[in-house]
Amino acid sequence: MTQRRPLIAGNWKMNCLRADGLELVSALVAKTAEKGSLGCDVLVCPPATLLSDVVNAAQNSAVGVGGQDCHAETSGAHTGDVAAAMLADIGAGYVLVGHSERRADHDESSTVIRRKAIAAHDAGLIAVVCVGETEQERDLGATLSVVNGQVAVSVPDGATAKNTVIAYEPVWAIGTGRTASVAEVAEVHAAIRAELVERFEDGDEFRILYGGSVKPSNAAELLAVADVDGALVGGASLKVDDFWKIIETCA
Numbered sequence: 001m002t003q004r005r006p007l008i009a010g011n012w013k014m015n016c017l018r019a020d021g022l023e024l025v026s027a028l029v030a031k032t033a034e035k036g037s038l039g040c041d042v043l044v045c046p047p048a049t050l051l052s053d054v055v056n057a058a059q060n061s062a063v064g065v066g067g068q069d070c071h072a073e074t075s076g077a078h079t080g081d082v083a084a085a086m087l088a089d090i091g092a093g094y095v096l097v098g099h100s101e102r103r104a105d106h107d108e109s110s111t112v113i114r115r116k117a118i119a120a121h122d123a124g125l126i127a128v129v130c131v132g133e134t135e136q137e138r139d140l141g142a143t144l145s146v147v148n149g150q151v152a153v154s155v156p157d158g159a160t161a162k163n164t165v166i167a168y169e170p171v172w173a174i175g176t177g178r179t180a181s182v183a184e185v186a187e188v189h190a191a192i193r194a195e196l197v198e199r200f201e202d203g204d205e206f207r208i209l210y211g212g213s214v215k216p217s218n219a220a221e222l223l224a225v226a227d228v229d230g231a232l233v234g235g236a237s238l239k240v241d242d243f244w245k246i247i248e249t250c251a
């Protein structure tokens with residue numbers, strides 16, 4: 001069976017001023033250094049304003065840094081946007097694409113997200129491609145078709161297990177305190193795995209993260225589910241003790 005190293009990723013969203021962000025990442029760097037060997041990769045995705053500072057604070061540590069979004073184009077007249085190469089240029093290694101908050105707030109389609117993932121790959125970044133159904137889609141029994149459809153379109157043909165991570169995040173579980181049940185998570189992750197295996201030679205090696213109200217009290221049971229290779233954590237990643245407890249679940 002393929003061994004996939006788990007990834008625990010923190011999405012800080014639009015939170016943290018400079019002092020808070022630096023305190024958070026420094027505490028995390030100190031904890032990872034004290035621990036020595038970790039059972040997972042660790043990633044934080046701060047807002048764009050803090051990326052450079054956080055990259056510097058995390059240098060030579062086990063904490064990776066990623067952006068929360070990138071533009072699909074390499075440069076040009078896109079006021080307010082950030083190109084993937086700009087993220088790579090300041091030392092980020094990853095970028096989230098297609099987070100449901102961006103799909104909703106910025107009307108991003110899976111086609112645009114695929115273009116962003118390609119831009120990330122071209123810049124040498126690992127793209128964390130987010131997918132997930134709304135509550136209405138789940139109630140209609142459309143979860144698997146929606147999620148498999150998002151994966152089919154959002155994940156580019158050039159994806160490999162090395163340059164792409166999938167994050168399954170049911171929209172109704174993000175920031176709500178509600179979590180998908182173990183059975184629901186297992187069903188969707190198995191469906192995504194099957195799709196990846198059918199489409200990519202190394203489909204069995206892609207990491208598939210679960211996201212949606214992951215916290216210390218539910219991390220162990222979620223991370224124990226087959227084909228759950230880590231977590232994308234929002235709220236709990238802003239509290240170093242909580243995020244650390246989730247990381248330690250992988251030890």
Ligand code: PEP
Pocket residue numbers: 011013169173174175176177211212213214232233234235236
């Ligand atoms: C997220 O932002 O991707 C997320 C899963 O948030 P939360 O953990 O707060 O639900």
